[in-house]
Amino acid sequence: MRESEGLRVDRLTVGIAGREIVRDVSFVVGASEAYGLVGESGSGKSMTCRAILGLLPPGSSTSGQILLGQTSLLELSPRRLRRLRGSAVGMVFQDPMAALNPVLRVGPAISQVIRSHADVTRTEARAGAIGAMKRVGIRDAERRARNYPHQFSGGMRQRIVIAMALAARPRLLLADEPTTALDVIVQAGILRLLDSLRRDEAMSLLLVSHDLSIIAGMCERVGVMYAGELVEEGPTSEVLSRPRHPYTKALIDSHPEDGSSRRLRSIAGSPPEPGRLPTGCVFSSRCELVTDKCRAAPIEFLHVDVDHHARCIRSELLVPAAEA
Amino acid sequence: MSNVLAREVLPRLERPALRFVTSPGWSRRIGLLGVVAIVLIALIGPLVSPYGADAQNLAATLQHPSWQHPFGTDQFGRDILTRVMAAARVDLQIGFFGVTIPLVIGTVIGLLAGYFGGLLDIVSGRLIDVFTAFPFFVLVIAIVAMLGPGLRNLYIAISAVSWVAYARLVRAETLSAKKREYVLAAHGLGYGSVRIMRRHLLSNVVSPALVFAMSDFVLDILVGASIGFFGLGVQPPAAEWGTMIADGRDFLITDPWLVIFPGLAIVVLGFFVSLLGDGLADYIRRVDAGV
Numbered sequence A: 001m002r003e004s005e006g007l008r009v010d011r012l013t014v015g016i017a018g019r020e021i022v023r024d025v026s027f028v029v030g031a032s033e034a035y036g037l038v039g040e041s042g043s044g045k046s047m048t049c050r051a052i053l054g055l056l057p058p059g060s061s062t063s064g065q066i067l068l069g070q071t072s073l074l075e076l077s078p079r080r081l082r083r084l085r086g087s088a089v090g091m092v093f094q095d096p097m098a099a100l101n102p103v104l105r106v107g108p109a110i111s112q113v114i115r116s117h118a119d120v121t122r123t124e125a126r127a128g129a130i131g132a133m134k135r136v137g138i139r140d141a142e143r144r145a146r147n148y149p150h151q152f153s154g155g156m157r158q159r160i161v162i163a164m165a166l167a168a169r170p171r172l173l174l175a176d177e178p179t180t181a182l183d184v185i186v187q188a189g190i191l192r193l194l195d196s197l198r199r200d201e202a203m204s205l206l207l208v209s210h211d212l213s214i215i216a217g218m219c220e221r222v223g224v225m226y227a228g229e230l231v232e233e234g235p236t237s238e239v240l241s242r243p244r245h246p247y248t249k250a251l252i253d254s255h256p257e258d259g260s261s262r263r264l265r266s267i268a269g270s271p272p273e274p275g276r277l278p279t280g281c282v283f284s285s286r287c288e289l290v291t292d293k294c295r296a297a298p299i300e301f302l303h304v305d306v307d308h309h310a311r312c313i314r315s316e317l318l319v320p321a322a323e324a
Numbered sequence B: 001m002s003n004v005l006a007r008e009v010l011p012r013l014e015r016p017a018l019r020f021v022t023s024p025g026w027s028r029r030i031g032l033l034g035v036v037a038i039v040l041i042a043l044i045g046p047l048v049s050p051y052g053a054d055a056q057n058l059a060a061t062l063q064h065p066s067w068q069h070p071f072g073t074d075q076f077g078r079d080i081l082t083r084v085m086a087a088a089r090v091d092l093q094i095g096f097f098g099v100t101i102p103l104v105i106g107t108v109i110g111l112l113a114g115y116f117g118g119l120l121d122i123v124s125g126r127l128i129d130v131f132t133a134f135p136f137f138v139l140v141i142a143i144v145a146m147l148g149p150g151l152r153n154l155y156i157a158i159s160a161v162s163w164v165a166y167a168r169l170v171r172a173e174t175l176s177a178k179k180r181e182y183v184l185a186a187h188g189l190g191y192g193s194v195r196i197m198r199r200h201l202l203s204n205v206v207s208p209a210l211v212f213a214m215s216d217f218v219l220d221i222l223v224g225a226s227i228g229f230f231g232l233g234v235q236p237p238a239a240e241w242g243t244m245i246a247d248g249r250d251f252l253i254t255d256p257w258l259v260i261f262p263g264l265a266i267v268v269l270g271f272f273v274s275l276l277g278d279g280l281a282d283y284i285r286r287v288d289a290g291v
Helices: A044-051 A078-086 A108-115 A124-137 A154-166 A184-201 A212-218 A236-241 A248-254 A291-298 B002-013 B016-022 B026-048 B078-118 B120-132 B135-148 B149-178 B180-186 B195-205 B207-229 B243-252 B259-290
Strands: A007-016 A020-029 A035-036 A062-067 A091-093 A174-175 A204-209 A221-226 A229-235 A301-303 A308-310
Touching: A007 A044, A020 A044, A020 A062, A020 A204, A020 A221, A035 A044, A035 A212, A035 B002, A044 A062, A044 A078, A044 A091, A044 A174, A044 A204, A062 A124, A091 B180, A091 B207, A108 B195, A124 A154, A154 A184, A174 A184, A184 A204, A204 A212, A204 A229, A212 A236, A212 B002, A221 A236, A221 A248, A221 A301, A229 A248, A308 B243, B016 B026, B026 B078, B026 B259, B078 B120, B078 B149, B078 B195, B078 B207, B078 B243, B078 B259, B120 B149, B135 B207, B149 B195, B149 B207, B180 B195, B195 B207, B207 B243, B207 B259
Parallel strands: A020 A229, A035 A204, A035 A221, A091 A174, A174 A204
Antiparallel strands: A007 A020, A007 A062, A221 A229, A229 A308, A301 A308
């Protein structure tokens, strides 16, 4: 059973200060599978990640279930959850400038991760740290291990962050916009690195991004988030070529095509604020296909195709006429 | 040879301790030089002086400054230069312990309060408010008067009062530092609270407290001198700048050097420590900015 080894998020709801930031999110990341979460800022992608790690801000509440293999993460004691972080689940943060402690040399910073999760000697941890730096493609790792974060470029720092996240060999890596703070050339290198590491280490990857093209190139499955809800979920090729939710379609249409000089299309209006959501479908205020029924009541996550779900009652309308 | 220089010597120059001396900034370097010089004088001076710090010579009382006695002698014929140098040991010690003990206590409390918040933060916050509400000098003198004279009781009094300043600074820094992404990342790597505070927060929150420690050092020496002036500090015949000033005040009109030289010593030490503190603040700002 391949799913039993991966990550299963089931009807996850996260509330902060009485507002539901994430609502009824369900998806499965299979073992050694790459799953992409896409959506705009504030759609709840990062909070979903932080809920998986149990690192939500104080005063937040969760319901639903998060299963890593057979372990239910939301029911773990803080102590056991802490032991799981880093060793079973690694996380790569958005801004490598901010995610490294400025006063720690990078070598010791990485060996700290190893030492805190495995019973090894200082020397073994040091060797492990240098090994981890080599694995993420840092040349001259022995010498560079003695450097401070500010002595590295942005791309190199992100590699160090990845080396730290992977140092204790987790089964699942969460990457929250890992390349947003980097320029495009460096971005390609980091993504290639993440992709090859995932294959080499047979680990699951949950990649969060606002950029559909990144996810299209890296992930087998994709989930589209909007206003805290997962509005569509399925195999990447399927979702991108035959979107079954108007928001996904609009998102794809607003993406520039190679060699095309047409004006970029945008989605009219702006997403609803948390706490002031419409009663019905969250996208109803911006949707071209909206009906009274859409506005009446929340929409269920509907099965639209093999392994393909969408939170839309009019999704048949999006199927190209030739296939319908 | 140049290879050795490039491989072995130059990287070492980047080490923090050396960079602290070599990187530009005159006030820090002059201050450091002055403080080191004063410490050396305090250590070596009394040893090489031909006079004992407490040795009386009733045949040569109240001598004007001269080649034999550059700072003159007091009413018991003791050499004032020797006594000023011997007193520097006591006053530097007051400054040192008066800073380090509260720095450690205040940093620990501030770090815990800032990191955990909650009841601990509320209790320590109210305690800080109470202590801050009293004038520093008055409270220290009151505590020493209560405990009795002596250096040990002076340290207790200073520690009891001035930890609050450090705790407040460290707490404020911790509150902002714990929201930074590398602390979140440390949580994400499964580190425990102790490790996060010790390895990831401490070194990033302690710098304002260190800068404050420099001006606090001067303040503590002034407190030590004032306490000595009131007769609550170092007991005679041991030398201490404040005590020397107090003892010499009867001769202020006729033989002012009894008072002027210990007073000057306080001013000079205060000047260099303040320069060092200023320079340190500049230095930390620059290091933080990554220059």
